[in-house]
Amino acid sequence: MEPDRFSWLPEHVIDKILSYLPIREAAGTSVLSSKWNNQWYTLSRLVFDTDCVSNIAPSRDPSLFNNKFLQIVNHVLLLHYGPIIVFKMCNYNDKFTCVIPKTDIDRWIHHLIGRSIQKLVLDVWIEKDYKIPCRLFSCQSLRILKLLWCWLKPPTKFQGFKKLKSLELYRITISQHDFENLISGCNLLESLVLGNLDGVTQINIHAPNLKHLDIFDTFEDITFHKTFQLTTVYVNLSSYLNSKSNQSRLHGGSSNLLKFFDHRPHIENLSVHNYFLKYLAAGVVPVKLPTLCTDLDCLSICINFDDLKEISAALCLLRSSPNLQTLEISYLAAGVVPVKLPTLCTDLDCLSICINFDDLKEISAALCLLRSSPNLQTLEISARIDQHSVPLTPISDTYCWEETFFKPETPIQVLSVSIDNISGLQLELDFIRFLLLYSPVLEKMIVKPDVNVRPELVTGLIRFKRESRDAEVIYVQKEG
Structure with missing residues (x-):
């Protein structure tokens, strides 16, 4: 019989392995080894979400799903001993929301405060904003706090979280005064994310x-x-x-x-x-x-x-x-698009831009940037389709790129170009031809077409004249 390799792993290694597993799978590891038996009782990282409940479809029996979710959280916290460094909870997904009584959340938070909690993520959606219990504001071990869908009312004597370094507040109800006191009381705060605050x-x-x-x-x-x-x-x-x-x-x-x-x-x-x-x-x-x-x-x-x-x-x-x-x-394309910016972007060497090639004004705006960036070296372009724009292709017989767009006064100094998601439209091909024709130091152009691209695109790329003798055009076909 082969020796039990799991039993010889150090406890901190076992804890690290278990921390990456969903809570139900972590509990199931008790059967792997005698040393792993009930090892999950001491997990320092607890994550509870709707994936914790298995073998029950919430759409078929929402009440049973709710009860099972609550049982799992209560059971784990009851059996757990030792510090809880990370606690994350989310009670909803794109199809279902667990109904959690506010008294249960209060009890869980009270349980965590005495466990040296350092990271708390509470993403709990309730019809009426959940009011965070006052006791949480006494938890001075917190380093990371992320709250969603709740109401914050710190006690009058609250002087901040002295060790907190990261704070994220989304869809939170809080008064102007309490918000300012909360931020100013966290002297070590390094990261702050605010989204849709009510009352501020x-x-x-x-x-x-x-x-x-x-x-x-x-x-x-x-x-x-x-x-x-x-x-x-x-x-x-x-x-x-x-x-x-x-x-x-x-x-x-x-x-x-x-x-x-x-x-x-x-x-x-x-x-x-x-x-x-x-x-x-x-x-x-x-x-x-x-x-x-x-x-x-x-x-x-x-x-x-x-x-x-x-x-x-x-x-x-x-x-x-x-x-x-x-x-x-x-x-870029709103209003009048100049041929060139009045002040050149002389220090710009990398530009990433998304263009709708069915919109002549967007193309003009992109060309304006190219003319205004004499030291540009890297250009990344992503083609997009805007359903609200008026299609300009197929182009009329009178269309001519050279008569529609001005050539640059000085050569484009770009070294590397990447163009993604093009579909072979005439304006896309003309834009590529323009870059190849006026980029004398171009070294590489990578073209990544859409899945349903026309085969003429490859033929067009091969035939285009290139100002740079070293220019390599790399065609990367998408899978699909």
């Missing part, structure tokens, strides 16, 4: 160690206090609120752009989406920021080219980012 209209952040900020919400204003370490910022403002403060900036001498970037020169990655650029453009837009964003190397920005102030704000960011390496722009 002003995003006021006091977090001296904050490095990562992610906001997708609607707010009137955003203000920082002693928050100088930010390196990654993503803001998706879902709508623009014409608040009194923004109105005063529009008619006065202050500037949202200057206020936002004041003492924040260390941002490395910045995403400005939806209406956030409109917010930044409120008030006076400087030609260049007084303190350059020398660390900014990746900028993703959404521009409405019908709004001159948004264009000015975007150009201000470009002028203020001397070391920018990667630029992603969306909504």
Whole structure:
């Protein structure tokens, strides 16, 4: 009989193995070895979701499924001993939601507080927002906290989570005062994610160690206090609120752009989406920021080219980012598309862009960027189909690329091009031909067509004239 190899594994290795298994499979490992018998009782990482319940279809018997889910959680916590470092719970999937009594959640949270919990993820959907029990705010062992679909009302004496480094709040109800006290009380906070907060209209952040900020919400204003370490910022403002403060900036001498970037020169990655650029453009837009964003190397920005102030704000960011390496722009084709930007992107060497080749204005916008980026080396293009655009193909007999689009005044210096998801449209082929014809130092072009591509595409690629003798066109056929 072969020796039992499992029994000789150290306990911390066994615990690590079990931590990667669903809870029901971890419990089933008791039969593998005598040493593994009830080893899952000491698991430091507990994850409960709808996959915990097996052999019961929730659509057929939702009541039985609910009861089974509650039994599993209660049973595991009852038998468990030792610290619980990670606790995650999600009571729904895309087809079913478990009904969990609020008293049960209260009891589970009370159970966790005395177990040295460091990471708590509570994604529990209830018809009425679940109010987090006050006792949770006394848990000073927390380092990571992620809450969804609940109501936060910290006790009046709450002074923050002193060890918390990561906080994520989604669809949370919380007052303006409690929100500000929560953030300012977490002195070690490094990562903050906010989405759809009810009760908060002003995003006021006091977090001296904050490095990562992610906001997708609607707010009137955003203000920082002693928050100088930010390196990654993503803001998706879902709508623009014409608040009194923004109105005063529009008619006065202050500037949202200057206020936002004041003492924040260390941002490395910045995403400005939806209406956030409109917010930044409120008030006076400087030609260049007084303190350059020398660390900014990746900028993703959404521009409405019908709004001159948004264009000015975007150009201000470009002028203020001397070391920018990667630029992603969306909504390029709105408004008048210039042949070339008034200020060239001389430091841009990598561009990733999505183009609808049924839209001539989007193609014009992409070409504008190419003409305005004399030192571009890497170009990544993803073709997309927009159901709301007016198809321009098949193209009329009078169409001529050279008469529709201007050739570049100077050669395109790109070294590597990747084009994904094309289907063989005439405008796609003409765009590829344009790149091959005006890129004298091109080394490699990778073409990844759609699954249902026309065979003429390969023939067209082979026949195209290339300005660069070293240009290699690599055709990668998708499977399907």
